[in-house]
Amino acid sequence: MQAFTCHTGVAAPLLRINIDTDAIIPSREMRLVSKKGLAEGLFASWRYVLPDSREHNPDFVLNKPAYANTTVILGGNNFGCGSSREHAVWALAEYGIRAIIAPSFGAIFYQNCIRNGILPVELDNDQVHAFAGAVAENPQKNTVTINLKHQTVSTVNGMNAHFNIEAGHKEMLLKGLDSIGLTLTFDEDIRRFERRDATMRPWL
Amino acid sequence: MPKTLFEKIWDAHLVKALPDGTFLIYIDRIFLHERTGSIALQSLAEAGRSVRHPDRVFCTMDHIIDTFPGRGDDTVMPSGKNFIQATRKEAKAADITLFDIGDERQGIAHVISPEMAIVQPGVTLVCPDSHTCTQGALGAAAWGIGSSEAEHAMATQTLRINKPKLMRVTFDGELGVGVTAKDMILHLIGQYGAHGGAGHAIEFAGSAVRNLSIEGRLTLCNMAVEFAAFTGLVAPDDKTFSYLHGRTYAPAGKDWDDALAYWQSLVTDENATFDTEIVINAAAIEPTITWGTSPQHNCGVNQAIPTLDNFKSDDARTAAQRALDYQGLACGDAMAGLKIDNAFIGSCTNARLEDLRSAANILKGRNVAAGVTAICVPGSQKVKAAAEREGLDSIFVKAGFEWRESGCSMCFFAGGEHFGAQERVLSTSNRNFESRQGPGTRTHLASPATVAASAINGCITDPRQFAEVN
Numbered sequence: 001m002q003a004f005t006c007h008t009g010v011a012a013p014l015l016r017i018n019i020d021t022d023a024i025i026p027s028r029e030m031r032l033v034s035k036k037g038l039a040e041g042l043f044a045s046w047r048y049v050l051p052d053s054r055e056h057n058p059d060f061v062l063n064k065p066a067y068a069n070t071t072v073i074l075g076g077n078n079f080g081c082g083s084s085r086e087h088a089v090w091a092l093a094e095y096g097i098r099a100i101i102a103p104s105f106g107a108i109f110y111q112n113c114i115r116n117g118i119l120p121v122e123l124d125n126d127q128v129h130a131f132a133g134a135v136a137e138n139p140q141k142n143t144v145t146i147n148l149k150h151q152t153v154s155t156v157n158g159m160n161a162h163f164n165i166e167a168g169h170k171e172m173l174l175k176g177l178d179s180i181g182l183t184l185t186f187d188e189d190i191r192r193f194e195r196r197d198a199t200m201r202p203w204l
Numbered sequence: 205m206p207k208t209l210f211e212k213i214w215d216a217h218l219v220k221a222l223p224d225g226t227f228l229i230y231i232d233r234i235f236l237h238e239r240t241g242s243i244a245l246q247s248l249a250e251a252g253r254s255v256r257h258p259d260r261v262f263c264t265m266d267h268i269i270d271t272f273p274g275r276g277d278d279t280v281m282p283s284g285k286n287f288i289q290a291t292r293k294e295a296k297a298a299d300i301t302l303f304d305i306g307d308e309r310q311g312i313a314h315v316i317s318p319e320m321a322i323v324q325p326g327v328t329l330v331c332p333d334s335h336t337c338t339q340g341a342l343g344a345a346a347w348g349i350g351s352s353e354a355e356h357a358m359a360t361q362t363l364r365i366n367k368p369k370l371m372r373v374t375f376d377g378e379l380g381v382g383v384t385a386k387d388m389i390l391h392l393i394g395q396y397g398a399h400g401g402a403g404h405a406i407e408f409a410g411s412a413v414r415n416l417s418i419e420g421r422l423t424l425c426n427m428a429v430e431f432a433a434f435t436g437l438v439a440p441d442d443k444t445f446s447y448l449h450g451r452t453y454a455p456a457g458k459d460w461d462d463a464l465a466y467w468q469s470l471v472t473d474e475n476a477t478f479d480t481e482i483v484i485n486a487a488a489i490e491p492t493i494t495w496g497t498s499p500q501h502n503c504g505v506n507q508a509i510p511t512l513d514n515f516k517s518d519d520a521r522t523a524a525q526r527a528l529d530y531q532g533l534a535c536g537d538a539m540a541g542l543k544i545d546n547a548f549i550g551s552c553t554n555a556r557l558e559d560l561r562s563a564a565n566i567l568k569g570r571n572v573a574a575g576v577t578a579i580c581v582p583g584s585q586k587v588k589a590a591a592e593r594e595g596l597d598s599i600f601v602k603a604g605f606e607w608r609e610s611g612c613s614m615c616f617f618a619g620g621e622h623f624g625a626q627e628r629v630l631s632t633s634n635r636n637f638e639s640r641q642g643p644g645t646r647t648h649l650a651s652p653a654t655v656a657a658s659a660i661n662g663c664i665t666d667p668r669q670f671a672e673v674n
């Protein structure tokens with residue numbers, strides 16, 4: 001997994017509340033049994049003029065030249081709610097998104113981000129809006145920097161904010177850890193649990 | 205120390221508190237389906253890892269398969285066959301139990317898992333599907349995960365997770381006639397918002413929950429995720445135990461007695477505390493319907509869409525206005541009487557036998573209004589067979605409904621079958637998001653009784669207009 005330490009990039013506002021994973025990647029865009037080839041389908045319903053067309057909708061924020069090469073999304077409350085599809089995160093990652101800043105996230109989506117090297121940053125609504133305002137004038141120049149080690153978000157024009165993240169999530173992202181490998185280092189604990197459980201709940 | 209039901213299950217599955225502040229939790233059962241399970245199995249195998257306990261992993265075909273009679277591996281969804289065949293191949297290689305097309309046990313994961321007692325009180329069960337919380341209705345901790353977490357669960361039989369906060373939602377009193385579990389959960393989400401349960405494991409309690417059948421409790425817990433909850437659950441009771449007795453994977457003989465003794469301890473202790481408590485007067489709940497594109501956009505079926513000044517924030521007002529534009533509606537519009545194009549009775553929310561009976565009661569001897577396309581998709585092949593034994597299929601068909609094979613069907617659009625753009629669908633499913641049932645489709649969520657009543661009148665209708673409502 002790609003580690004996340006510090007990242008600077010163009011941030012684009014998608015401030016609607018309750019942006020669900022079907023909006024992030026519509027089901028119809030998930031054609032292959034694969035984690036790859038999903039970036040084209042990212043936000044397809046908004047990004048393209050018609051379903052299944054590939055003609056860009058000029059009004060959609062990621063299609064605007066000012067927001068070319070976006071790597072950070074400024075989102076609304078409950079970002080990534082809805083279906084558990086990890087494709088939403090795979091599509092974001094493949095498109096090049098490294099971090100999402102929003103007041104809150106869908107719980108499964110949040111976990112999926114952590115497991116795929118995307119940093120979900122929780123800031124309150126006013127702060128997210130303030131960052132959107134701070135980049136708006138010249139998004140290519142007013143980039144956003146997210147430092148995971150120090151848990152800060154800042155802009156070149158001087159905005160600053162601190163965010164919270166669980167220690168475990170932080171470590172996984174900083175080191176780019178493979179969580180299965182990590183858990184298997186506790187295999188002896190799992191076996192001990194299984195032996196005890198077999199006597200306590202033999203019917204399972 | 206007194207404990208809540210969720211804490212009891214949590215403690216019984218705690219393998220280790222990890223140094224990073226998360227907890228290693230043992231997972232008893234893993235459920236997969238062809239849409240997300242295929243990838244999880246494939247990528248696990250590619251990483252050179254194997255399934256730790258294949259006897260604890262179950263897989264169904266529900267999301268992508270067609271629901272037309274005579275279906276096979278070919279699907280209306282382009283490339284759907286890839287998912288089906290990959291799942292079959294991977295399931296065989298991993299030696300897990302698969303409920304394939306043509307198997308009489310096949311159906312929607314969250315319908316068949318309770319049906320076969322794969323989920324039981326006190327177990328932890330995960331599935332790469334957000335509506336896994338449905339299964340908490342049996343007194344289990346069941347929640348949806350992503351594909352990577354599913355790989356983790358299969359490889360290690362554990363997950364590393366944070367402890368959710370605890371919430372109790374108590375529905376006091378009795379439901380009125382014609383008011384169902386679906387109306388209860390929509391009402392809750394309407395009152396507290398689609399984000400109201402975020403981060404919480406929610407125990408549903410109170411007399412109105414106790415009075416629900418197991419099927420009703422499954423409907424209630426199904427939409428906990430639409431409330432942004434980690435999961436929902438209901439303490440098991442005699443109804444739960446008699447529901448489970450004799451089912452395929454239920455313990456038998458001495459095991460049953462031992463299990464039962466344990467299950468009876470799975471209640472929230474008297475003085476246990478929750479981070480959040482919500483109390484709702486069940487008698488005040490109306491048959492409820494959504495008007496917008498979030499489950500929180502709802503009101504009583506006889507009410508009008510609220511005006512924008514009822515929303516607390518600018519964001520909420522913007523979202524409501526956008527939803528109304530999408531739905532072709534305006535503030536102040538009455539819900540009752542609104543013309544519909546389609547009626548859909550199906551999904552893991554409301555496609556169990558009781559749901560079909562409740563719709564059939566109203567449909568019996570009547571006809572779906574001209575111009576309305578009506579479809580009924582039983583949640584499982586067992587539900588379908590049981591309904592056919594009771595003659596419900598002929599009531600549906602005579603009324604003008606299509607009668608399908610089980611699966612998710614038009615609950616969601618995956619590139620295959622769908623309702624038309626700008627068409628209004630009255631649906632018993634759980635999500636009314638933009639384009640959920642087809643590009644541009646306008647979905648309204650309601651109970652099976654409300655959908656049946658509305659299908660007959662061709663417009664949104666209070667099911668209590670029909671004497672047969674129950």
Ligand code: SF4
Binds near residue numbers: 333550552615634
């Ligand atoms: S019926 Fe609908 S909500 Fe339920 S599992 Fe299938 S697609 Fe998901």
